[in-house]
Amino acid sequence: MASFDYFVVFAEMRTGSNFLEANINSFEGLSCLGEAFNPHFIGYPENEKIHGITQKQRDADPNLLIEKIKAADGLNGFRYFNNHDPRVLDICMSDRRCAKIILTRNPVESFVSWKIAAATGQWKLTNMNHAKTEQITFEPREFEAHLEALQSFQVKLLNTSQRLGQTAFYVAYEDLQDVDVMNGMAEYLGCYERIASLDKKLKKQNPMPMSQKVSSFSAMETSLARLDRFNLTRTPNFEPRRGPMIPTYIAAPKSALLYMPLKTGPDETICDWLGRLDDAGADDVLRDFSQGSIRKWMRTHPGHRSFTVLRHPLARARGLLSSYFANG
Known part of the structure; x- marks a missing residue:
């Protein structure tokens, strides 16, 4: 000690x-x-x-x-x-x-x-x-x-x-x-x-x-x-005590990289990059995580890194509006 x-x-x-x-x-x-x-x-x-x-x-x-x-x-x-x-x-x-x-x-x-x-x-x-x-x-x-x-x-x-x-x-x-x-x-x-x-x-x-x-x-x-x-x-506890958006997380097929998407982000491009990183394709990335499976993934990928991609505010706003009108 x-x-x-x-x-x-x-x-x-x-x-x-x-x-x-x-x-x-x-x-x-x-x-x-x-x-x-x-x-x-x-x-x-x-x-x-x-x-x-x-x-x-x-x-x-x-x-x-x-x-x-x-x-x-x-x-x-x-x-x-x-x-x-x-x-x-x-x-x-x-x-x-x-x-x-x-x-x-x-x-x-x-x-x-x-x-x-x-x-x-x-x-x-x-x-x-x-x-x-x-x-x-x-x-x-x-x-x-x-x-x-x-x-x-x-x-x-x-x-x-x-x-x-x-x-x-x-x-x-x-x-x-x-x-x-x-x-x-x-x-x-x-x-x-x-x-x-x-x-x-x-x-x-x-x-x-x-x-x-x-x-x-x-x-x-x-x-x-x-x-x-x-x-x-804010006492401070950093995050609201609600579940994070774990089901949206995407991991490389083999590498210790975890992508945390934001709405209207370049998800397809990132999935393609993660797949090619491990000599695979976008369809081979890991998805649909739960609280249990994400903890298991982290344990089996020591030294893992998580990241997101933040677009320019105007591009993101345009994407959000497009998504809104597309969904009626």
Whole structure:
């Protein structure tokens, strides 16, 4: 584990950070120490110390705890939310030896989950028989303030990483149930152990539809309609959580090249070129991929490259109009 000295999980309340921490801790040599820089406690509620450092010592000098975390056996880290000690953010973001994991979730879902947890007092659930729930009232101004703070923090992480030439491992809430993603995260951290299954002790709270969680659901829909729905996931998550246009992808018969067409692109020309590249024809290119077959193709073509062809805007517009009128 020589790539990093320690790691930080950037997250927020109700994004699945407890579940992520539990799975990090299932890897030998990795240890996540909770919310080490929460202003109200150190690591976990009622915790007194982390590696011998008290909350009072930590507050006086956060570097004391960071150095202890770095010096501990294995690779250690902690969870950091946007309301934690801001001095720690500056220390971690400027340190190339600090691995960054960034966990995101749809802001509406995390906000509603947070309101329910605050109303019921239940922040973790290990036994579904003890589950508590309560309908909440959606307050538009409160949500907008929450969203502004969340996005500001996430964009700061992104821009700081860009300016310093660093990269982070991004995980969405939806990825947490994928054991392959967890194993990939471990590899990013320099741990080459692999787990076969996820830690299932923590249960998902409030799995019912959003309409059953919010008493003012129609008012919430009206309020959210004023906001840019695509920007709601700019936290940042890079792509909408919808399936890419995988069935349109085209691969060379043998070479490790994958073409991702855009509408009105020169598909016939590209197919002919891909075929001739492998001494074949346009009819021999590989098409009709699915999620499963595209992953299999990528595994069997190490070092593969994907590309697209973007035409001049006027040519593309002309092609789109021709296609529109041709289809009536």
